[in-house]
Amino acid sequence: MRLIHLILLAAVPLVIATGVAVALAVGGPAALLRPAVWAALLGAVVVAAAVSLALSRNLAAALAELGQTARTIGEGDAAQRFRAGALHEVAELAQQLERMRQVFSGRSELSGEENARLATILQSMSEGVIAVDAQHRVLLANTACLRLMRLTTPQIIGRQLLEATRCRPLHDAVVQSLSRPVRLTCEFRVEGSPQRALLLRASQLPGEPCPGVVVVLHDVSELRRLENIRKEFVANVSHELKTPLASIKAYAETLRLGALYDADNNVQFVERIEEDADRLHQLITDMLQIARI
Numbered sequence: 001m002r003l004i005h006l007i008l009l010a011a012v013p014l015v016i017a018t019g020v021a022v023a024l025a026v027g028g029p030a031a032l033l034r035p036a037v038w039a040a041l042l043g044a045v046v047v048a049a050a051v052s053l054a055l056s057r058n059l060a061a062a063l064a065e066l067g068q069t070a071r072t073i074g075e076g077d078a079a080q081r082f083r084a085g086a087l088h089e090v091a092e093l094a095q096q097l098e099r100m101r102q103v104f105s106g107r108s109e110l111s112g113e114e115n116a117r118l119a120t121i122l123q124s125m126s127e128g129v130i131a132v133d134a135q136h137r138v139l140l141a142n143t144a145c146l147r148l149m150r151l152t153t154p155q156i157i158g159r160q161l162l163e164a165t166r167c168r169p170l171h172d173a174v175v176q177s178l179s180r181p182v183r184l185t186c187e188f189r190v191e192g193s194p195q196r197a198l199l200l201r202a203s204q205l206p207g208e209p210c211p212g213v214v215v216v217l218h219d220v221s222e223l224r225r226l227e228n229i230r231k232e233f234v235a236n237v238s239h240e241l242k243t244p245l246a247s248i249k250a251y252a253e254t255l256r257l258g259a260l261y262d263a264d265n266n267v268q269f270v271e272r273i274e275e276d277a278d279r280l281h282q283l284i285t286d287m288l289q290i291a292r293i
Contacts, residue, residue, distance in 0.1 A: 046112045047078070126218030128198075134160045134210060137173045148217050150192050170200065170215065177202040192227050237283055244276035244283075251276075 072226045122129055128145030132138055138156050146154055149165055156164035163169040171190035177184045183203045190196040199218040251269045260266055 031164050126219075129214065130161075130170075130217070131205070131212060131214045132161050133212040134178060136171070136174065138164055139212060145217060148190070148196065148198055148219055150190055150196070173200055173214050174215065177204060177215075178210060181210070196220070198220045233286070237287055240283055241280065244280040248273050248277045248280070 024159060122140070122142040125142060125144055128148040129140070129142045130138065130145045132141040138159055138161055141156055145151075146156075149167065149170075151165065153164070161174060162168070165171070167188070167190070169186065173184055173186055181204050183201060185199070185201050187199050190198060197220050199220045200215060201218075202213050202215045204214045205214055251273045255266060255269055259269060
C-alpha cells in the first residue's frame with residue numbers, strides 16, 4: 001500500500017558574495033501548513049469585512065445627508081446646500097447636485113419674479129379674468145372678476161366653477177370652450193342692484209390635450225344702458241316729430257289757400273310755424289347728440 005503526501009514547496013533566489021546565484025527552497029507537508037493558510041485567509045476576510053463595514057457606514061451616512069438636503073430643498077427651502085463629504089465619489093455627486101440646485105434656484109427666482117409681475121398686472125386690470133382647468137376647477141381669479149361677479153367669498157381657487165360662482169351662463173360657456181378650440185363670445189346678466197351686463201370672451205389655454213380655459217369679463221352695463229336710452233328716444237322722437245311736422249304743414253297749407261292775405265291771422269300762423277320749426281330743430285339736435293353716444 002502506497003501513501004501519498006502533498007508537499008508544498010517555495011523557493012526564493014539568493015545572491016552570495018561571490019556573485020553566484022542560488023535558490024533557497026523551503027518545503028513542508030501540506031497538512032502541516034493548511035491551518036496557517038486558513039488562519040491567514042480568515043484574517044484577511046475579517047479585515048476586509050471591517051474595512052467594508054466602515055466604508056459602507058460612511059457612504060450610507062453621506063448619502064443619507066444628501067437625501068435629507070434634497071428633501072429639504074424639495075419642501076421649499078432653497079437656501080440649503082449640498083455639502084461635499086470625505087468620500088471622493090460622494091463629494092463628486094454632491095458637487096453635481098449643488099450645481100443643479102444653483103441652476104434650478106436661479107430659474108425658480110426668475111419664475112417667481114415673472115409670476116409676481118403677472119399677478120400685479122392681473123390685479124390691476126379693470127376686466128375680470130378667471131382661468132379654469134379641464135375638470136372645471138378654478139385656477140385663477142383676479143379682484144375685478146370677484147367684483148364683477150359679485151362674489152362675496154374670495155377663496156374660490158381650487159373649487160368647482162359652478163359651485164364657486166353660481167353662474168350657469170359662465171359655466172356653460174366654459175364647457176363649450178373646452179369642447180372646441182374657438183374663441184367664444186356671449187353676454188349674460190348678473191343679478192343685483194343695479195343689474196350688471198357682462199360680455200364674456202372665453203378661449204382655450206395652449207396645450208394638448210387642452211389644459212383649461214381662460215375667460216375675460218367686460219362690464220358693458222353702461223353701454224347697454226345708453227343703447228336702451230337711444231332706442232327709447234328714437235321710438236319716442238318718431239312720434240314727437242309727427243306733431244310739429246303736421247302743424248307746419250297745416251299752417252303752410254292754410255296760408256297758401258288764402259290766409260296769407262288775412263291781415264288778422266297770417267302773422268299768427270307764421271309765428272306758429274316758427275315755433276314748430278324750433279321744436280323740430282331741437283328734436284333733431286337731440287337725435288344727433290344721442291347718435292354720438
